[in-house]
Amino acid sequence: MPKFIVDDKEIDFLPGQTIIEAAEKAGINIPHFCWHESLSVSGNCRVCLVDIEKMPKLAIACSTQAAEGMVVRTVNEKTLAARSAVMEFLLINHPLDCPICDEAGECKLQDYAYKHSSGESRFTETKQHKDKRVPLGPHVMFDGERCISCSRCIRFCDEIAGEKQLTFTQRGDRVTITTFPGKELDNAYSMNVTDICPVGALTSRDFRFQTRVWDMSSTKTICAGCSRGCNIDMWVKSNEIQRLTPRHNKDVNSFWMCDEGRLNTFKHVGAENRINGPHLRRNGAMTKVTWDEAYSGAVSELRAFAKDEVAFFASAYSTCEDNYLLNKLAKSVVGTKYIDYTRVIVKDSGDDLLKREDKRPNSYGTELVGINRFKDGEYIPEVLKGIREGKIKALVVVCDDIFEKYPEFKTVAAKLDLLLVFAVNENTTSKYAHILFPLSSYSEQNGTWVNFQGRLQRIRPAVTIVDRDRSLDHLSVSRLDKFGTEFDRWGKTNKVDARSVGKVVLGLLAAFGQKSKISMAEEIFSELTQHNPAFKDLDYDIIGESGVQLKLSK
Numbered sequence: 001m002p003k004f005i006v007d008d009k010e011i012d013f014l015p016g017q018t019i020i021e022a023a024e025k026a027g028i029n030i031p032h033f034c035w036h037e038s039l040s041v042s043g044n045c046r047v048c049l050v051d052i053e054k055m056p057k058l059a060i061a062c063s064t065q066a067a068e069g070m071v072v073r074t075v076n077e078k079t080l081a082a083r084s085a086v087m088e089f090l091l092i093n094h095p096l097d098c099p100i101c102d103e104a105g106e107c108k109l110q111d112y113a114y115k116h117s118s119g120e121s122r123f124t125e126t127k128q129h130k131d132k133r134v135p136l137g138p139h140v141m142f143d144g145e146r147c148i149s150c151s152r153c154i155r156f157c158d159e160i161a162g163e164k165q166l167t168f169t170q171r172g173d174r175v176t177i178t179t180f181p182g183k184e185l186d187n188a189y190s191m192n193v194t195d196i197c198p199v200g201a202l203t204s205r206d207f208r209f210q211t212r213v214w215d216m217s218s219t220k221t222i223c224a225g226c227s228r229g230c231n232i233d234m235w236v237k238s239n240e241i242q243r244l245t246p247r248h249n250k251d252v253n254s255f256w257m258c259d260e261g262r263l264n265t266f267k268h269v270g271a272e273n274r275i276n277g278p279h280l281r282r283n284g285a286m287t288k289v290t291w292d293e294a295y296s297g298a299v300s301e302l303r304a305f306a307k308d309e310v311a312f313f314a315s316a317y318s319t320c321e322d323n324y325l326l327n328k329l330a331k332s333v334v335g336t337k338y339i340d341y342t343r344v345i346v347k348d349s350g351d352d353l354l355k356r357e358d359k360r361p362n363s364y365g366t367e368l369v370g371i372n373r374f375k376d377g378e379y380i381p382e383v384l385k386g387i388r389e390g391k392i393k394a395l396v397v398v399c400d401d402i403f404e405k406y407p408e409f410k411t412v413a414a415k416l417d418l419l420l421v422f423a424v425n426e427n428t429t430s431k432y433a434h435i436l437f438p439l440s441s442y443s444e445q446n447g448t449w450v451n452f453q454g455r456l457q458r459i460r461p462a463v464t465i466v467d468r469d470r471s472l473d474h475l476s477v478s479r480l481d482k483f484g485t486e487f488d489r490w491g492k493t494n495k496v497d498a499r500s501v502g503k504v505v506l507g508l509l510a511a512f513g514q515k516s517k518i519s520m521a522e523e524i525f526s527e528l529t530q531h532n533p534a535f536k537d538l539d540y541d542i543i544g545e546s547g548v549q550l551k552l553s554k
Contacts, residue, residue, distance in 0.1 A: 004070040013066040020048055020061040023074075030074050031083065031112050033090075033198045034150035035062035038255055039159060042151045045090070047112065049082045050074050058082050080116070087117035093128040093173055094199075095145045103200030105213035109148065128173045136166070136178075137185030139205055139259055140194060144176045147201035153177065153193040160256065160353070163187040177201075188355060191259050195245055206263055207243045216242055219462035220545050222449055224317065224442050225261030226350075227358040229451030231546070232257060234266070234443060234462040241266045241443060241463060249546050252455060258355050266443060269463060273426040275438035277497040286436060291499075291507060298435050299511040301418045302394065307335030311383045311392050314341040314371045315399035315501075316360030319447025319459065321524040322501035323362075324369045324532070326398060329505050331370075333512050338392065340379040341366050342400045356452060361442075365450030368534045368550075380406055387412040394418035397429055398501055399439060404428040422501055438498035440465055445500045446521035448543065450550065457547035458540065466497040 001012045006023050013022035018041070020030050033045035041063045048061040053071035058079065061072075073079060091113060098104050130144030154166045154177065165183050168175055179185055185193070194202045216235040223230040223244065230253035235243045244266060246257040268274075278294035279286040289297075302310065312330040314323050323341075330339040343363065350357040366372070374382070384406075386392030395416055403409045404427060413419065413432045421433035424441050443463045450456050499507075502524055506516060518524055522540050529535045534550055542548055 002066075002068040004066050004068065004072065006072045007074055017066050018062055019050060019059075019064050019066050019070075019072055022066045023061065023072075028074070030061045031116060032062060033108060033112075033148060034152060036152055036155075036196060036255075039152060039155045039196075042155065045086070045148065045150050047083060047086045047090070047116075049079060049086065051076055051079045083116045084118050087112060088121060088123075090148050091117065091121060092123045093145070094148070095127065097146075101146070101200040102203045102208055103146075103197075107200060108198035130174075130176055135205070136202075137190050139191050139263070140185050141203050141205050141208060142177065143201050143203070146199050147177060148199055149175055149177075150198060152196045152198070153202060156189075156193055156196060157185070157187065160192070161187040161189045162353075166193075188258050188260065188351065189256055189353065191262055192246070192256050196255070204243065210242055211237045217462070219460050220247060220458075221443070221460045221462060222361065222457050223257055223261040224265045224361045225258065225359070226356040227360060227363055227452040228253060228354050228356050229361055229449055229455065229457050229547075230257040230261060230354060231457070232261075236462050239463055240270050251549075252451065252453075252457075252547070253354055256354060258353075260355070268425050269441045269443050271425055274496050275423055275426060275430065275436060275498065276495070277438060279433075279436040281434045286433070294435060294437060295507045295511040298420055298437075298508060301420075301435070302334060305394050305418070308337055309392055310334050310336045310394040310396065311338035311386065312336065312340075313395070313397045313400060313402055314339060314366060316341050316343075316363040316366045317399045317442065318366070318501045319362065319445070319449060319521070320365040320369055320456075320535075321447045321521050321528060322505070323366050323371055324528045325502045325505040325509075325524060327370050329508060330396075333509065333514065337373070338379075338383065338386070339371055340374045341371055342380070342402055342405065344400075344405075358452060361451070362449040364452055364454060365448065365456070368450060368552075369528065369532060384408055384412060387415050390415065394420070396420045396422075398422040399424065401427040401429050403432060422504060424498070437504045438496070439504070440496075440498045440500050444498070447500070447502075448525065454550045454552050455547045456535070456538065456543055456550050458543050458545070466495065 003010050003012055006028050011022060011026040020032060020035055023030050030048050032048045034042050043060050043063045046060060049058040050061045051073040052059050132143050132145060134142040136142045157163050157165045165179055165185050166177055167180060169178050170176055191204055194204045216237045218233040218235050221232060221234050223232045231247040231249040232244050233247050234241060244262050246253060246255055248255050277288045278291055280289050280297055314326055330336055344359045345357050346359055347357060383392060399422060419433050420435045421430050422437045422439050423430045424439045430436055442459055444461050444465050446461060447459050448456055449459060509516060518527060529538055534552060
């Protein structure tokens with residue numbers, strides 16, 4: 001492999017790689033604004049100027065290809081002087097509004113001004129004023145005075161989103177970004193421009209002025225919006241989710257996530273209709289009870305039915321661990337043949353970038369743990385028929401609102417002797433329940449999902465509740481950092497009394513007389529690996545932060 005030298009360090013490079021790409025791979029950071037690994041080169045910020053031996057002038061590292069034997073200096077006097085001059089130029093018209101800027105704490109301009117600028121400006125004229133608080137689209141706000149014209153947002157729309165919606169107008173120090181006439185920034189991935197904007201020029205209208213980045217903790221987890229399983233950071237303040245941002249994973253979502261997943265997958269966690277504590281129906285009304293009362297009541301009812309008089313609806317929102325235990329309860333304890341999950345395929349909602357028509361994050365994983373007896377479209381009619389004919393007398397519904405999705409269930413609900421519902425929020429199905437178990441959301445539990453590619457990935461708790469999964473509590477702080485699990489620094493606990501599907505099932509199994517020594521997600525996963533060849537020889541350490549591709553037989 002060819003080599004070249006950067007700051008007296010010999011590094012390898014691939015033919016065609018630019019200096020900045022090769023240096024980045026080797027752990028050498030060259031300051032940059034306009035360059036981005038997944039976008040074309042524009043070379044207009046000039047802050048990546050480097051000194052190349054035998055070249056008469058400084059060159060920009062983002063567009064200069066590495067060559068065998070090349071000697072590059074990024075921190076000598078000549079380079080530092082040029083970098084300082086570029087920073088002075090970029091800051092000439094930039095407003096001094098860091099105290100109110102949403103980008104503060106994450107701003108490349110702040111960081112580079114501190115590290116690479118002279119600390120003062122020779123510019124004494126009035127700054128150029130531009131439009132502020134410009135809504136470019138439904139989700140993105142633009143502040144023209146902060147923009148440094150790096151063109152990242154324009155290139156993202158053109159090259160990644162495939163929508164030509166943004167462009168430069170005007171010249172010189174009056175240059176600004178705007179949408180093309182008759183258009184707005186409304187593509188399905190528009191909010192990614194707020195992530196890649198190196199300054200505070202583009203901000204999220206949903207998150208704008210909500211909180212400071214240093215007041216939040218971030219947890220590495222997975223988006224629940226579809227079967228892609230985009231890697232994300234979940235940002236929390238005072239135990240409330242503030243925003244989701246994409247986390248780089250070259251094998252899944254690169255640097256991106258869709259607006260739908262970013263905005264619509266976490267608002268229910270802090271909603272007022274969260275179910276708090278288990279409930280039993282008494283004299284026609286739902287009454288809050290203890291967990292032991294709910295467990296004993298559910299088991300007492302379930303014991304009264306023959307095995308095939310009970311039908312289970314699992315959920316592809318649940319983790320592999322949870323569905324493994326639910327499948328065990330249904331088949332090994334209750335003994336029913338009726339267990340499957342509801343598929344949610346939204347036709348024409350997918351695309352060639354990230355979005356999938358399958359809107360459940362763990363459909364593949366649900367099938368891998370054995371909940372896949374019925375062919376798609378067969379289970380619902382068979383269960384409805386069984387209820388009408390009196391053959392199915394009890395229904396266990398986990399998470400999915402099947403009464404809303406399939407209104408036919410409302411017409412046969414009166415025929416059911418038992419409707420046992422597990423739910424995060426109040427929904428149509430929960431209104432018909434005889435026994436109701438409150439579930440923790442995906443943001444409050446440990447576990448694994450398998451995306452449509454067969455990639456096994458970790459979800460981690462970012463929000464704490466009364467009875468959260470304490471799978472990692474025994475680990476040291478350094479180990480917690482390794483797993484990327486951070487609970488909100490303020491230590492505030494959500495007062496919602498809820499448990500994961502797996503914990504509820506373990507409670508039911510214990511009430512059936514089948515007590516288990518396992519109680520935490522990693523222990524359930526360990527048992528799963530021993531019984532299911534698809535997960536053999538895996539553990540949470542191996543899965544790590546980026547996931548692992550399962551070796552599945554064709």
